[in-house]
Amino acid sequence: MKNWENNVRRVSPYVPGEQPKDKNIIKLNTNENPYPPSKGVIKILKEYNADSLRLYPDPSSEELVNALADRYGVDPSQIFVGVGSDDVISMAFMTFFNSDKPIIFPDITYSFYDVWADVYNIPFERKPLDNNFRINEKDYLCENGGIIFPNPNAPTGVYESLDKIEKIISYNSDVIVMIDEAYIDFGGESCIPLLKKYDNLLIVQTFSKSRSLAGARIGFAIGNKKLISYLNDVKFSVNSYTINSITQQIGIEAVKDESYFKETTNRIIETRERTKANLKKLGFIFPDSKSNFIFASHKEKPAKAIYEELKKRRIYVRYWDKPRINNFIRITIGTDKEMEKLIYALESILIG
Numbered sequence: 001m002k003n004w005e006n007n008v009r010r011v012s013p014y015v016p017g018e019q020p021k022d023k024n025i026i027k028l029n030t031n032e033n034p035y036p037p038s039k040g041v042i043k044i045l046k047e048y049n050a051d052s053l054r055l056y057p058d059p060s061s062e063e064l065v066n067a068l069a070d071r072y073g074v075d076p077s078q079i080f081v082g083v084g085s086d087d088v089i090s091m092a093f094m095t096f097f098n099s100d101k102p103i104i105f106p107d108i109t110y111s112f113y114d115v116w117a118d119v120y121n122i123p124f125e126r127k128p129l130d131n132n133f134r135i136n137e138k139d140y141l142c143e144n145g146g147i148i149f150p151n152p153n154a155p156t157g158v159y160e161s162l163d164k165i166e167k168i169i170s171y172n173s174d175v176i177v178m179i180d181e182a183y184i185d186f187g188g189e190s191c192i193p194l195l196k197k198y199d200n201l202l203i204v205q206t207f208s209k210s211r212s213l214a215g216a217r218i219g220f221a222i223g224n225k226k227l228i229s230y231l232n233d234v235k236f237s238v239n240s241y242t243i244n245s246i247t248q249q250i251g252i253e254a255v256k257d258e259s260y261f262k263e264t265t266n267r268i269i270e271t272r273e274r275t276k277a278n279l280k281k282l283g284f285i286f287p288d289s290k291s292n293f294i295f296a297s298h299k300e301k302p303a304k305a306i307y308e309e310l311k312k313r314r315i316y317v318r319y320w321d322k323p324r325i326n327n328f329i330r331i332t333i334g335t336d337k338e339m340e341k342l343i344y345a346l347e348s349i350l351i352g
């Protein structure tokens, strides 16, 4: 090993799902939305004046922040935007998790949390979900340096009630509790109303799933004014120009088109419910999902074999060879047609 390597910040990076080049693959592996972005977004891209790219973008993304504030009924000073919710959560880890006490999150959850904790040298503890993949709220009623979990959780899809979450937030008034609502628009109830009661709550959402904009990279946080101003201080100390000017405009259009948002999220919910019934008929079991994916295990056939067989048939789902979840596949909800093809492929794999 070279001497300079002693001073390198070494981390095991997050491993994103595969992004195959082949367009003929049925891609149900990274929870993207199967429907295109709203018409307003497409119009912006068609009519964009490239000359404006000479200029730096608005560093505070003011118009996008205002559009989000309008949509969610909060003051613009309560909104922080970033390059996908990954960027927002990473900034929030840097800003709020600075205690010597460990931050806590579930043992089965978004696998980026421990990576950020490592890269920022934040101690952390994982609290085991119960056998039904539910959070045991008592695990979170203890001394800690901060809390984060998604609701609905990933990759399980399990949604926890606001009552349970409120108990955790109210007990932990001395630390920041972050609720990652990446999948909240697929049937769950957001924690946003709790912001009126708790100043230690930070809610993070994304345009990647329910607004069909994973490729544009927009995420945002909602919290009280003071929290957001601390976040902005850190952001402006790392990179002032995070969201590029085209993306800021796209984001505004996506937020404004409420009817398209409702139409597409409802369509995904309906397809998900139909898929649940079809998977059950084939002998799959799964925790109930309120997200745009289903985390399923088969009563007989090992998940890894199903994952590989599907891949051979050009259908990609996600599989993790990790304790407790290595007999599950996570299936993103696609279009009805894609899900029909999935069920057909599963029938041939399981029944022959």
Ligand code: PMP
Pocket (backbone or CB within 6 Å): 083, 084, 085, 086, 087, 110, 150, 153, 154, 180, 182, 205, 206, 207, 208, 214, 218, 219
């Ligand atoms: N949180 C959770 C729970 C996720 O599953 C994802 C998607 N990988 C993200 C955050 C990040 O999404 P994005 O950066 O695209 O907003």
